[in-house]
Amino acid sequence: MHPAFQGLLTIAIGVSGCVGYFYLSNQFLDRVLFPPRGPNAGRNINRANMIRPWLFLFPALAALGLYLAYPVVETLRLSLTDRVPGGGYKWVGLDNYIQMAKEPKFWEAMRNNMFWLIIVPAMSTAFGLLVAQLTDRIRWGNLAKSLIFMPMAISFVGASVIWKLVYDTRPAEQDQIGMLNALYIFFGGTEPQTWLTIPFWNSFLLMVVLIWIQTGFAMVILSAALRGIPEETIEAAILDGANPFQIFFRIKVPQIKTTILVVWTTITITVLKVFDIVFAMTNGQWETQVLANYMYDKLFRANDWGVGSASAMVIMLLVAPILVWNVRNARKEME
C-alpha cells in the first residue's frame, strides 16, 4: 500500500476512531449504564457525571502515561541494568554510571553542555530583548520582527546546512565560498580556517545556530511583555528626566523580570535536548560532543543501552529543577 494512502487511511481511522470513542462511550454512559430516568434518575445523573471526565481524559492520559511517564521509570530501570547476551537483563546497580564517569567523552559532553546552557539562553534572551526594545517604536518593526522570527520555522537540520555553508572552507588558492572565511580573509586573515575543526571554539560556532533560531522566540515573548508595561511608569520616569537607557534598564527590565526568567528556562530546556545541530554539523567530532548526541551514540551506535539510559537520566536530572519550578508556579497560579 502506498504510504500516502496509508496516511490518509490512518487519518480517517484515527479521527473517526477518536470521535467514535468519545461519542459511543458517552452514549453508553447516558443510555445504558446510568440513564437519567426511572426511580434512580438523580443518583444516576450524579454517577454519570463522576465517570464522564475520565471518559474524556482516558485517551490523553493513556498517551501521556505510556509515552512520557512510563519511559522515565523504565529508563531509570534500564540505567541500572545491563543486557545479557541472548536476552534478559541483569541488575548491575550503579555500574553504568561509574563506567560513564570514567569516559572522557562524557566529561567533554558535560563541559560543552555547561557552555551551551550558559551561553545560548543568555545570548538568545539578550538579543531577543534588544530586538524587542528596538523594534517597539519603529514603523517597520513588525516586518523586522517577522524576519528575525523566521528561523523558528526552519528545522535544526536545515539551519545546520545554512550555517555549514557560512562556515565552509576552500583551499587557500581558491575563492572562499563560506562567508566567515571570506570575511576573515577580507579583514586580513592569511590562511582560510576550517572553523568546525578548531577544538573548543567550534562549539561556539554550533551555539550560534541555536541562538539564531531561539532569538525569535525570546523576542516574541519579551516584546509582548514590554507592551504590557503600564505607560504611567515610563511617563513618570521621563518626567523625572531619565534617559532612554535608564528607562530600559531601571524601569522596563525590572518589570518584566519574571517573563525573562520564563524565556530563559524555556530555552534552557531546548538546549538540554539539542541533538540535531551537533549530529548534522560535526557529529560530536573535534570535541563538540553534547549529552543528547552522546546518548544517541551510546544507544544506537555502541548499542549500550545501560550507559545510554544512564546519560538520558543525567539529562532528566538537569531538567528536574525546572520541572519542579514550573509545577510550583502552575499550582500557585491556579489557587
Added chain:
Amino acid sequence: MSDIAGTKPALRWVVHASVIFLVVLWVVPTLGLLISSFRTTDQIATSGWWRSLFPSEQNLTLRSAAPETQVLENGMYVIEGNLFDGGTKATISKWGISSRAVDAFAPGDTAELRKGGTITVESAGNYRMENPEEFTGSRGSRVFVTAELPPEFTLDNYHKVLLAEDSTDSMGRAFFNTLTVTIPATIIPILVAAFAAYALAWMDFPGRALLIAAVVGLLVVPLQLALIPLLKFHLNIGIGKGYLGVWMAHTGFGMPLAIYLLRNYMAGLPRDLIENARVDGATEFQIFTKLILPLSFPALASFAIFQFLWTWNDLLVAKVFLIDASGQTTVMTNRIVELLGTRGGNWEILATAAFVSIIVPLIVFFAMQKYLVRGLLAGSVK
C-alpha cells in the same frame, strides 16, 4: 510615548541602523542558501554566492566546434562559431590555448594552434579557426578564457532534486514521506487533547489539580528518555519501526503541550456560556462539540502549527521510530543529514535539498504567524 518626550533624532538613527543590521545578520545566512540553490555546480565552487548578484570574472575552459563542422573557404579550412553556447553574454578579457598560459592572448589576437592552423577569438566569444590543411580529430580545440559573465541562475538543481526518479539525490520520495508522517501526527493529538483539555477546564472531579500539575511537569520531560523504552514497546507489540509507530510517538510527545495550551484557552472562555448551556439541558458532549470546539479555534490553530512545524522538522523521532534498514521510509531531514555525509562538498544538491525541506514550514509560518505568536504567548509557562 518616547515621541511625546522628544527623542533625539540621532538616537532614532541609531535605532533604525541597528535594527537593519540585526535583520541583515539574521536573514543573510538563509539568503545565501536560497541563492546557492539556483546556481550551477561550477558557480558555487568557484565564487561566493554574494558575487552571483553581480557580473563576475571567471576562468573557463571552453571548446571550439568539432573538426567535422569545418568548411572550405578560398582554399582554407575554416571553423567558426561562438565559444559560449546558449546566448550567454560574456566579455572575454584574456584567453589562451594552453593550460600553462591561460592568459596569453588578448581579444582579437591570433594564436598558432599546436596541431597546425590559427585561431582568433573576439571579446564576445566569436572565434575563427583557419588552416590550409584539413582539421583532424574528433573534438574541437580547447580554449581557456578569462571572461566576465553576467549573473546567471538555473532551475536545474530543483529539477534534479525533486524530479529525478532514480537519482540518489532525490528528495521527492522523502518529501511525501515527511508529509505522510506530519499530517496524521498533527490532527490526531489535537482531537485527543481537546477532549482532555475540556475535562480539565470545565468538569469537576477529584484529582483535577493534580493532573494539571502532572501535565505541566511532563511538558519538560526530554523525549530522549522515551527512545529505548518505547522502541522496545513497539517491537514487543509488533508494530516495529514504521508510520504507525511514529504517529503514535508524535501523538504522545505532543500531548502535554496540546493539553496545556487548549486547557488554558478553554478555561478562559466565559463561564455563563457553559452554565447556560447546561441549564438548557445540553449534554457535556454537545457542549464540547457545538460550543467549545468552535470557540477554541485560535488555540487549536496555534497548537496545530506547533505540532506541524515540530513533526515536519523532526529528525530524532523519525530516526528512532520510523526509518528502518531498507531506507524506503526516510524523511527529508534524514536525507539531508545523509547528503551532508556523502555529498559534503556538493553545495548545489545540499542547498536545494535543504531549501525544499524548509519552504513548506516557511509558507505555513508566514501564513499563520498570528496564531503561532498567540500560541507562544500562551504556551510559555508563566
